[in-house]
Amino acid sequence: VKNHPNEPPIVPSWIPFIGPLFGMVREGGRHVKSIGLRNRDKPIFTLPVPRSRIYVVTDPALAAAVQRASKVLSFTPLVPDLTRRVIGLSADTVEVLRQNIDPEPGEPRGFLADMHDMLYAYLGPGEPLNALSLGAARELGRQITAHAAQLKAPETVNLLAWVQHFVTIGTAQYLYGPENPLARHPALEQGFWDFDHGLGRLLLGIAPALTARAPYRAREALAVAFEEYLSAGHHETGASTIVQRRVEIAHQHGLSNVATARSELSFLFAGIVNTATTTFWAVLQVFARPELLAAVRAELPAAVVEDPATGERRLSMDLLKGACPTLHAVFRECLRVGSDNYSTRLVKSDMMLAGQWHLKAGSVVQIAGGVIHADEGIWGAHADVFDPTRFLKDGESNKASEGKVHPAAFRAFGGGKTLCPGRHFATHEILAFVAMIVLTFDLETADGAGATRISVPLKEDRVLPVHVLEPRTDVYVRVKVRDGRRIVVV
Numbered sequence: 069v070k071n072h073p074n075e076p077p078i079v080p081s082w083i084p085f086i087g088p089l090f091g092m093v094r095e096g097g098r099h100v101k102s103i104g105l106r107n108r109d110k111p112i113f114t115l116p117v118p119r120s121r122i123y124v125v126t127d128p129a130l131a132a133a134v135q136r137a138s139k140v141l142s143f144t145p146l147v148p149d150l151t152r153r154v155i156g157l158s159a160d161t162v163e164v165l166r167q168n169i170d171p172e173p174g175e176p177r178g179f180l181a182d183m184h185d186m187l188y189a190y191l192g193p194g195e196p197l198n199a200l201s202l203g204a205a206r207e208l209g210r211q212i213t214a215h216a217a218q219l220k221a222p223e224t225v226n227l228l229a230w231v232q233h234f235v236t237i238g239t240a241q242y243l244y245g246p247e248n249p250l251a252r253h254p255a256l257e258q259g260f261w262d263f264d265h266g267l268g269r270l271l272l273g274i275a276p277a278l279t280a281r282a283p284y285r286a287r288e289a290l291a292v293a294f295e296e297y298l299s300a301g302h303h304e305t306g307a308s309t310i311v312q313r314r315v316e317i318a319h320q321h322g323l324s325n326v327a328t329a330r331s332e333l334s335f336l337f338a339g340i341v342n343t344a345t346t347t348f349w350a351v352l353q354v355f356a357r358p359e360l361l362a363a364v365r366a367e368l369p370a371a372v373v374e375d376p377a378t379g380e381r382r383l384s385m386d387l388l389k390g391a392c393p394t395l396h397a398v399f400r401e402c403l404r405v406g407s408d409n410y411s412t413r414l415v416k417s418d419m420m421l422a423g424q425w426h427l428k429a430g431s432v433v434q435i436a437g438g439v440i441h442a443d444e445g446i447w448g449a450h451a452d453v454f455d456p457t458r459f460l461k462d463g464e465s466n467k468a469s470e471g472k473v474h475p476a477a478f479r480a481f482g483g484g485k486t487l488c489p490g491r492h493f494a495t496h497e498i499l500a501f502v503a504m505i506v507l508t509f510d511l512e513t514a515d516g517a518g519a520t521r522i523s524v525p526l527k528e529d530r531v532l533p534v535h536v537l538e539p540r541t542d543v544y545v546r547v548k549v550r551d552g553r554r555i556v557v558v
């Protein structure tokens with residue numbers, strides 16, 4: 069029964085109230101996404117759950133209205149409990165997180181508000197962002213050159229694991245320096261991905277030491293290693309400035325090294341998981357389509373200068389985005405197709421959304437990125453098909469490049485107050501990384517069964533979409549060195 073005549077229409081569940089929760093546990097993000105796709109006539113609908121409501125928004129204009137109403141619809145009140153479960157914060161630390169959580173201008177600012185301000189300032193366009201982007205791309209470039217040098221014969225690899233390795237080691241290195249916990253304890257690299265793959269179970273929070281044994285153990289081992297790192301002062305000598313600022317803010321708010329270590333685990337997570345998965349899809353999509361590979365390779369020389377004296381190639385970060393529109397379009401299309409993320413908000417008090425929909429205090433709003441990304445009304449025909457030309461000016465289905473797509477329809481980076489602060493950095497880093505792979509290697513099918521093209525599997529959407537989705541089946545490719553000369557990122 070509706071709480072109010074203007075409450076969004078209720079979509080009944082096969083088992084009243086617990087049906088949506090049961091569906092989410094069984095099918096992950098796909099459950100709500102498929103309800104949204106079956107109800108495309110409803111820009112917002114209500115899923116009743118025990119003692120609350122979930123309002124699912126599937127219309128970009130309404131998503132923008134949710135983002136604007138950030139005083140009443142806020143993500144931050146949900147953060148303490150979510151992070152307690154996922155990164156294992158103690159009750160004392162959760163209490164610190166709860167203080168001054170959504171301050172008005174002029175009011176005292178709590179830990180989350182200070183951290184939010186610093187991240188958005190630091191990672192916004194400017195010198196610190198350029199320095200961090202350059203540092204990251206150079207680190208990845210070093211790894212690519214080193215890998216090419218030791219690859220004497222073609223090698224068959226699991227493409228996702230191959231990319232994840234570079235990104236995991238590289239991110240830990242440029243964020244936390246040479247003494248970073250993953251460099252000191254190499255087994256933690258696999259542990260990091262065990263943690264990632266068990267995040268949904270940790271979030272459920274039902275006796276995680278038993279029901280989420282591998283991710284729980286991995287998280288605890290990572291937390292101990294980060295605590296050792298901080299206690300030894302390695303962040304002061306080797307970490308990036310952004311990490312040093314994060315640690316300072318944590319200490320200013322009274323967090324111990326044990327608690328700060330767990331907070332850093334969440335930043336390492338933010339820095340690695342989406343970057344690795346997006347790079348995987350971009351590399352796969354490019355190498356699976358000879359014509360796309362040819363187009364990207366034809367553009368790259370505009371961003372690469374060769375030094376005849378040293379034989380080095382200089383890749384310009386500044387030129388890359390403008391000079392390589394196809395590569396940039398591949399990046400955006402991989403995010404559109406691969407991201408089913410939900411932007412989540414708590415309704416702090418009863419409100420009218422867009423003057424039309426009554427939302428009840430204590431309920432949760434979710435903007436369903438997966439539904440919006442799959443909508444043909446928004447993206448044009450064949451929205452289910454990977455087609456980077458939709459982001460190219462002269463592309464065939466180019467509603468996006470002609471500016472006919474609502475800005476809030478591209479959901480991969482979220483939106484509003486929680487819009488990903490790392491989006492500029494990630495764009496630079498991923499474009500440079502994919503460019504360096506395309507310049508250095510050739511990837512071929514590893515089928516051995518006469519297949520001439522690498523095939524692209526479906527995405528695994530039966531999980532909690534905490535980041536860009538991984539493939540449903542492993543992709544093996546043969547990697548050959550095409551041109552192993554050193555690439556210097558400038």
Ligand code: HEM
Nearest residue numbers: 338339342343346411480481482483486487488489490494
């Ligand atoms: C392709 C790469 C990336 C994607 C698709 C991505 C996506 C996202 C999304 C969807 C959110 C949540 C937004 C919401 O709830 O509305 C988010 C938050 C965040 N991202 Fe990213 N991200 C990427 C890369 C990065 C990188 C490389 C960093 C850091 C170096 C980063 C740092 C963060 C942080 C710190 C937050 C939390 C912001 C807050 O406190 O509200 N992200 N990201």
